[in-house]
Structures are given as structure tokens and as C-alpha cells.
Amino acid sequence: MAHAAAVTPATEVRVNRFLAQVYLIMALGLVVTALVATWVSTNVRLLFRIAADPWFAFGLFIIQIMVVAALSAAAMRLKPAVAALLFFFYSALTGLTISSILLVYSQEQIAYVFWITAGTFFVTSLFGLLFKRDLSAAGNVLFMLLLGWVIAWSFSWLFPFSNINWLLTFLGIALFVGLTAHDTQKLKTIGAQLGDHPAGGGLAVLGALTLYLDFINLFLLMLRASRRR
Numbered sequence: 001m002a003h004a005a006a007v008t009p010a011t012e013v014r015v016n017r018f019l020a021q022v023y024l025i026m027a028l029g030l031v032v033t034a035l036v037a038t039w040v041s042t043n044v045r046l047l048f049r050i051a052a053d054p055w056f057a058f059g060l061f062i063i064q065i066m067v068v069a070a071l072s073a074a075a076m077r078l079k080p081a082v083a084a085l086l087f088f089f090y091s092a093l094t095g096l097t098i099s100s101i102l103l104v105y106s107q108e109q110i111a112y113v114f115w116i117t118a119g120t121f122f123v124t125s126l127f128g129l130l131f132k133r134d135l136s137a138a139g140n141v142l143f144m145l146l147l148g149w150v151i152a153w154s155f156s157w158l159f160p161f162s163n164i165n166w167l168l169t170f171l172g173i174a175l176f177v178g179l180t181a182h183d184t185q186k187l188k189t190i191g192a193q194l195g196d197h198p199a200g201g202g203l204a205v206l207g208a209l210t211l212y213l214d215f216i217n218l219f220l221l222m223l224r225a226s227r228r229r
Contacts, residue, residue: 011192018191018204019129025084025208029091030215036095041102051100064093071209080201087205087212094216105223113226117219124177125211128184135182142178149175169225176218183210 040047049056067090075083101110128135153168187207194203 014194015188015191018194018207019187021201021204022187022207022211025087025205026212026215029087029208029212032088032091033095033098033216036092037099037102040096040099047099047103050096051103057097060093060097064090064097067093068209072206075202075206075209078202080205083202083205087209090209091212098216098220101220101223105226109226110223113223114219117215117222120177120222121180121215121218124180125184128181129188131181131185135185138178139182139186142175142182145175146179166225169221172221173218173225176214176221180211180214180218183207183214187211 040050050060051057067086071083071086071090078086105113149168149172152164153172187210190203190207
């Protein structure tokens with residue numbers, strides 16, 4: 001009994017340390033994205049090229065996919081500093097690709113939606129940390145829903161003025177809210193089982209990437225759902 005009582009606080013400290021690393025790396029990634037997007041907004045030529053040149057934007061998208069795939073596959077084998085640099089590189093690329101929203105939405109609206117997204121993300125992530133029931137089964141359902149949503153979203157570009165686009169937007173918001181709770185609980189479980197494993201730094205970066213993607217997608221969908229200027 002005494003041994004069990006001694007293990008619990010140590011596990012909690014380990015989980016808290018791991019999650020603190022995850023959220024810190026994620027927050028730094030969001031800062032990098034914001035700084036890059038702000039810099040691009042001052043370069044009118046680059047901004048319009050990203051918005052108007054589909055091949056340039058597609059090239060950026062392919063590079064992003066490659067970086068995510070490489071980081072997901074090798075994060076635990078890379079040195080934590082290298083994994084973090086790859087993540088920040090991806091964050092900078094995201095800043096490039098989403099900078100075109102500055103042509104559609106006002107800075108005030110972007111800031112407002114960002115803080116709404118941050119509040120939603122915080123509450124949902126907190127729910128995932130405190131909720132006692134295992135959400136791993138729900139994760140399989142969410143993954144299948146995500147695949148279906150991505151396919152439907154891809155086809156929706158063929159009908160840009162269809163009401164189905166708005167339905168997919170709100171469905172996407174609900175989906176990424178669920179994924180945030182699931183991913184947070186999964187990271188909590190990983191932190192409890194990780195111990196002093198040498199791959200801990202890489203897993204923290206991978207966890208930061210997961211939550212970063214949840215946040216960015218939630219932000220863009222909420223921005224889309226908001227009223228355009």
C-alpha cells in the first residue's frame with residue numbers, strides 16, 4: 001500500500017512534465033506560424049502569389065505533407081532538438097500557407113476567432129485530461145469520421161456555393177473538438193507510461209504536432225464559420 005501511494009505522485013509528476021513539454025512546443029509552433037503569416041502579410045507580392053498561384057500553394061502543401069510524414073515516422077529516432085526543428089519548420093510552412101486569410105478576413109476578426117478557438121481548445125483539452133472514461137474506442141470512430149470528412153471536404157470544392165460546405169464546416173468543428181479531447185487523453189496515457197525513456201523528447205514533439213494540427217484546423221474552420229468582412 002505504501003509503495004502504491006509512493007508511485008502515484010511520481011506518475012503525476014512524470015505526466016505533468018511530459019504534458020508541459022508538449023504544450024510548450026505546441027505554443028512555440030503557433031508563435032512561429034503567427035510570425036511567419038504576419039511577415040508574409042507585409043510582402044504583397046508573396047502574399048498574392050500564395051493566394052493566386054495554385055501550383056505554388058500546392059507545392060507548399062506537398063512539402064508540408066512530407067514533413068509531417070517524416071516527423072511522424074522518425075520522431076522517436078531523432079534527437080529531440082532535430083525533431084523540434086522539423087516541427088518549427090512545418091509551423092513556418094503553415095504560416096506561409098494560411099497567410100492568404102489576411103486577404104479575406106480583417107485582423108480584428110482573425111484575432112477574435114483565434115481567442116475563441118484558444119478558449120475552446122483549452123476547455124476541450126482540459127476535458128480530455130480530467131475525463132476518467134477511456135476514449136480510445138471513440139478514437140477509432142473519430143478517425144473514420146475524419147477520413148469521411150476529408151473526402152467530402154475535397155469534393156465540396158467542386159461546389160463552392162453549396163450549403164453542404166457550411167454543413168461540413170460545422171461538422172468539422174465538432175470533429176476536431178472531439179479529436180482534441182481524445183488526443184489529449186492519449187498523450188496523458190503516454191506520459192504516464194513513458195518514464196525516463198530516451199524517446200520522450202521525440203514523443204513530446206510528436207504530441208505537440210498532433211495538438212497543433214487539431215488547433216489549426218479548428219481555428220480555420222471557426223474562421224470560415226464566422227462572418228466575412
